[in-house]
Amino acid sequence: MALTGRAGLLAALGAVAVLFAPEPGLALAGIALLLLALILADLALAGAVRPLRFHRAGDSTVRLGNQARVELIVENPGSRRVRGALRDAWPPSAGAAPRHLALDVPAGEKRRLVTTLTPTRRGDREAVTVTVRSLGPLGVAARQGAHEVPWTVRVLPPFLSRKHLPSRLARLRELEGRHPALVRGQGTEFDSLREYVVGDDVRSIDWRATARRHDVVVRTWRPERDRRVLIVLDTGRTSAGRVGTAPVPLAGALPRTPPGEAAGADAVPPGWPRLDWSMDAALLLAALAARAGDRVDFLAYDRAVRAWVSGASRTELLSALVNVMAPLEAELVESDSAGMVSAVLSHAKRRCLVVLLTDLNSASLEEGLLPLLPQLSARHLVLVAAVSDPRVAAMARGRGTPELVYDAAAAERLNADRRAITARLRRHGVEVVDALPDDIAPALADAYLALKAAGRL
Amino acid sequence: MSAPAAPSTSLAPTPGVVWRRWRGTLVVGLLVLFTAGVVAVFSGGDSGEANDPADSSLSGSLGLARLLAQEGVRVERVTSAATAAAAAEAAGGDALLLVTALSYLTPGDLRTLADAPGDRLLAGVVSPHLAPGVTAVDRARPRSREPECALPAAVKAGSAYLGGVALDGPPGAIGCYPSADGPTLVSYTHQGRRITVAGGAEFLTNLRLAEDGNAALAMNLTGARSTVVWLTAPDEPPPLAGPSGRSFEELIPAGVWWAAGQLALAVALLALWRGRRLGPVVAERLPVVVRAAETVEGRGRLYRAGRARDRASAALRAGLLDRIVPRLGLPPDSGRDAVIAAVTARTGRDGHEVAAILYGPPPADDAGLVALASTLDTLERQVKDS
Incomplete structure (x- = not known):
């Protein structure tokens, strides 16, 4: 009520x-009784x-930054009209609007209400x-009740770096020889023979085939295909740190300026967690590698396997990835590097490109990953990508x-640490991509294309 | 989604749920009421004004009244000046008027009391009507004091808990229990009656009666006569009356009170209206918000707090060397002399100056550190631009 x-x-x-009133006591009692009668009558006559x-x-499902429409169909099987207000309650970070909906359902009818x-x-x-x-009917009192109507909206990562995909696909096509690129080199495999046209490199003429065919024949080459890429996302404590400015407002990404505190360094908005930037880069790399004909697997790990995608077909890869990425949150624990390496080794039987998205934190890397790198780089090509x-x-x-x-000076000290750890990783034969948040996705894609062009996959 | 025959999704509570949800609150409320009742029953006695001879609480004086009764002294508890004077008259002058509170007495009451026969004991109060010539000098801390006088009642009792105000008596008065500013008990004879004024009335209370010689002093002072007329504050303060004899409350028309009650009802209804939420408050676990740069900022503040100019300058110089050594075409692990030579050759600056900038001692003060930072910037620009 x-x-x-x-x-x-x-x-x-x-x-x-x-x-x-001449008799105020009686008047008060009368008015109180009248009010009580009105309230009881209203309660009795209100729709159940x-x-x-x-x-x-x-x-x-909805991509972060977009709006989702959720419809609520209210059916009134009772004998009285239900008129009043309805609240479809969602968690605050769902951003449900409007907060209150007007409701007017005649007896035996249905109405559709929309929450955005x-x-x-x-x-x-x-x-x-x-x-x-x-x-x-009098508008003095109302019946109130709650119902549980389950519905789940999965909010997917926004994949903002897809704007970089067309330019990287164009570079990929150049590599693949759909444009006439007959450059033979490391990392290419024999594709086919075709007739010579003016402009082809004379070094690619296959003389034996030419002798058989009575026509000048050249060999064409294409980059390797069907290589394996394993994207490993570190969801440990270092991925919780927020960097950059959030391109899509994220819960908690707004500046917290308590009253009375001077607006200074603390007024800088905390931005996006490293995890979200890494996901963005991982999605661009996965989309690119899938188009390039490579198989992409995905592993998220901190002290246990948080997400694992393997063997997804090329068309379903991206939707599978965003689905497993959606509920991932940074765990506030130190990542277990030994467990991560053994998970990678057990999941990737054949040689593959292991892209490790983590932070170049010298303390955690020196104790965790560096001693284990030889195991990993002996069987796989390792690329470490970090958001600076x-x-x-x-x-x-x-x-x-x-x-x-x-x-x-403190910042220079950190930069020196990052440079030192980068140099040590490179000495182990590990590729390192260290880029600002806005550049990490294209930089990682470029590093992948460079490796592919060099045939190192 | 769900067929028409689906079970109800309503969350409206059934009576059983309501009972289970509220029984804890009910039990706690009953416990609180029960405890309050037990405390009210066993706390005993009425808690009236201080020094009430019928009050058994710590601030009352029932103990002294009982002691006096055992010694055959009649204690008459009176609450108005008229009855006090009448009681004193009835005792035929063989009475002691004990006054511990004056605030309810009008000047007329005081004149009535002043005319009543018998001795007087004023405890904790000073009145020129009842004790002419006695004035309060200053505050005195209540504590146990020694008599240090010739008053027999005080000498026999010994030390007592006295204080409150230091007094100044008329000529010929005996001052006892002195504080730094004067005695706290004054006794003298005025127009044939014994008048005693004590600076404080604590020694009469149930709390202090058993300490020191408090009981003895109280008995010596009050037990000399056959009757003690004990004037205390009235149980109900008299209502304030206007010129016409009707108080302010009586002048307000009755309708206003009822309308105020009706307004209170309206406020209660409005509170119920605003206080009813449409649905629950939804709580959510949010991820932690921590800026990645916080550790670097913390390290900067540590440098600042520790005035670590050596570490700060070393970090700035190492950062510069990391940037310019590749530009100079040198291997990363080049020695100091090679770097100085290359920088000198590139920029045309003096070799000693370059050595001081790149490898000199740490700056002596913060201003020197700021200057070093800008000098390093200048050198980097020169290396890049040349």
């Missing part, structure tokens, strides 16, 4: 009547909430409850006051 403002207003107006039936329809979700976070958002407030922090780069340029210079 719920009251409306009308009940309070009536009671307040009654105070005037009581003030001037309990027998209402609900169904849902609409979107069950603007999620601010990846993952599964589940509807909480549907609450209905059914007003009586633009804020550290900005701090390194700070000059003018002692505070800024001390900060710059």
Whole structure:
């Protein structure tokens, strides 16, 4: 049950009547009884909430940054009209709007209500409850009740780096020889023989075939296909750090400026977690590798396997990837590098390109990954991709006051650590991509294309 | 989704659920009421004004009243000046008027009391009507004090808990239990009656009665006469009356009270209206928000707090060398002399100057560090541009 403002207003107006009544005590009792009668009558005449039936329809997946429409169909099997307000409650980060919906369902009919979700976070958002407030005919009191109408909307990673895909596919086509590129080199395999046309490199003429065919024949080459790429996403504590500026508003990505605190370095918005930037880069690499004819597997690991995609067909790869990535969150634990390496070794039987998306944190890498790298690089080609922090780069340029210079020194110290660990990784034969958040996805794609062109896959 | 025959999705609670949900609250509420009742029953006595001879609480004086009764002294508890004067008259002058509170007495009441026969004991109060010539000098901390006077009642009792105010008596008065500013108990004879004024009334209370010589002093001071007329504050303060004899509350028309009640009802209804939520508050576990640069900022603040100019300058110089050594065409592990020579050749600066910039001692103060940073920037620009 719920009251409306009308009940309070009536009671307040009654105070005037009581003030001037000859028998104020009786007047008060009379007005109170009248109000009680009105409220009881309204409650009795309001449409029942309990027998209402609900169904849902609409979107069950949405990319972060887009809007989802979720429909709620309200069916009123009762004998009275249900009129009032309805709240379809969702978690705050689902961004459900409007907050309250007007409801008016005549007896025996259905109505369709639409809630628009603007999620601010990846993952599964589940509807909480549907609450209905059914007003009586006088509008003094209302019946209120809640129903559970389950629905889940999976919020997928936005894959913003897909804007880089066309240019990288064009580079791939150049490599593949759909454009007339007859360059023979390492990393190419014999494709076919065809007749010589003017402009072909004379070095690619196959003289033996020419002798057989009485025509000048050249060999064509194409890059290797059907190589394996294993993308490993580190979901440990280092992936929780937020860097850059969030291209899509993310829950918690807004600046927290408590009142009274000076707007300074603390006013910098915390941006996106490294995990989300890494996912973006992984998606671009997966899309590119799938088009290039390679098989892509995906592993997310911190102290246990968080997600694993293997053997997805080329057309389904991207949807499979975004589906397993959606609920991933950074775990606030140190990643277990030994476990990660053994997981990679057990999952990848044949030689493949292992792309490890992590952070170049010298402390955790030296203790964790570096001693284990020989095991990994003996069987596989390893590429470590890391998102660097633009804020550290900005701090390194700070000059003018002692505070800024001390900060710059701290940033230089971190950069020196990153350079040292990069050099050590390269000595182990590991490729390293260290780029700013906005550049990490294209930089990783370029590194992959370079490896493919060089035939090192 | 679901067929028409699907089970109800309603979350409306059944009576059983309501009972299970609220029984804990109910039990706790009953426990609180029960505890309050037990405390009210066993706390004993009424908690009236301090020094009430009928009050058994710590601030009351029932103990002294009982002691006096055992010694055959009649204790008359009175609450108004008129009854006090009448009781004193009835005792025929063989009475002691004990006053511990004055705030409810009007000037007329005081004159009535001043005319009543018998001795007087004023504890914790000073009045020029009842004890002429006695004035309060200053505050004195209540504590156990020694008599240090010739008053027999005090000498026999010994030390007692006195204080409150230091007093100044008329000429010829005996001052006892002195504080730094004067005695805290004054006794003298005025117009044939014994008047005693104590700076504080704590020594009469049930709390202090058993300590020191408090009981003895109280008995010595009050037990000399056959009757003690004990004037305490009235149980119910008299209502304030206007000129016409009707109080402010009586002048308000009755309708206003009822209308106020009606308005209170309206406020309660409005509170119910605004207080009813449409659906639950939804809580959500959000991921932690931590900026990746926080460790670097923390290290910068540590450098600053420790004035670590040596480490800061070393980091800045190492960063510069990492950037310019490849530009100079040198291998990464080049020695100091090779780097100095290459930089000198590239920029045309003096070799000693370059050595001081790149490998010199750490700056002596923060200003030197800031200057070193800009010098390093200049050198880097020169190497890049040349």
